[in-house]
Amino acid sequence: MATREQTAPHTVSSGQQDIMMVKEGGWIQIVTESCQEILDSILVAYRLAEDPRIQLPVNVAYDGYYLSHLSEAVRVPEQAAVDRFLAPVGQGKRPVLSAAAPLTFGAFITGDLYTEYRYKHCQAMQSALDLVDALDGEFLAAFGREYGGSVETYRAEDAEILMVGMGSHCGTLQVAVDALRAQGVSAGVARLRMFRPFPRARLAALMRGRKAVGVLDRSVCFGWGSGHLFVDVKAAAADLGGAIPMVNFIGGLAGTDLRREMLERAVRATAARARGDQGPEVVWLNLE
DSSP states (O other), X not given: OXXXXXXXXOOOSOOSHHHHHTTTSSOEEEEOSSHHHHHXXXXXXXXXXXXXXXXXXXXXXXXXXTTTTOOOOOOOOOHHHXXXXXXXXXXXXOOOOOXXXXXXXXXXXXXXXXXXXXXXXXXXXXXXXXXXXXXXXXXXXHHSOOOOTTXXXXXXXXXXXXXXXXXXXXXXXXXXHHHHHTTTOOEEEEEESEEESOOHHHHHHHHTTOSEEEEEXXXXXXXXXXXXXXXXXXXXXXXXXXXXXXXXEEOOGGGOOOOHHHHHHHHHHHHHHHTTOOOOSEEEGGGO
């Protein structure tokens, strides 16, 4: 899915609002950073969707125009290697539509049976978290590339502040972190690849011990007056039992650029929160 803006006023431009409108539809959602990752994630998506423990649709999302209309070199794997990686897909047993063995699929259920369906759906979604992390190692062995499973980190091991985001702008965010590292700002990046199900435990572990966390959003959660990712990250931080200063940066809406200098400003603002400076919880980068 090439992500774009959805809500009025009408605009045909890049944003992540559309995947937020279906984030609770029960589909697995993977958000990619590059054209190479789009291709690679489609292969992983088959392994997730067809796993007997899961069997749910997978949405591989990428930023509209920034990636959907980008021309760049992509390493296309050999067919034989792909066949070996996808071999487990054909081993599962699934219902087959046949006149010789008719099946009835109920379009309407109520009560306890519906609750059971929802419970099993949730269990299947959560199974995808462990599997996507395991598949990352398998993908590395097969194709020589890795993406960190549900969350990819960059210079985060010793970072005092953590910048969290997802999508194509995370590459620019890494450049901003490099520049500020050279100036003594101890910053790192956590890029969410799997947005649904949300990697709550893994992200909480990454935030533990940080002095502040900054969250970058290319969408707006109108109910909270912030970005959608910020709401989820803040909920995950509650598992740590102590308050971590957090600030949300909304930018890149309707195809506007998230430039390096803007992201450097976001990193600096997060570092200021780590020092105890006060400021707004939500910063609209393109309005500053």
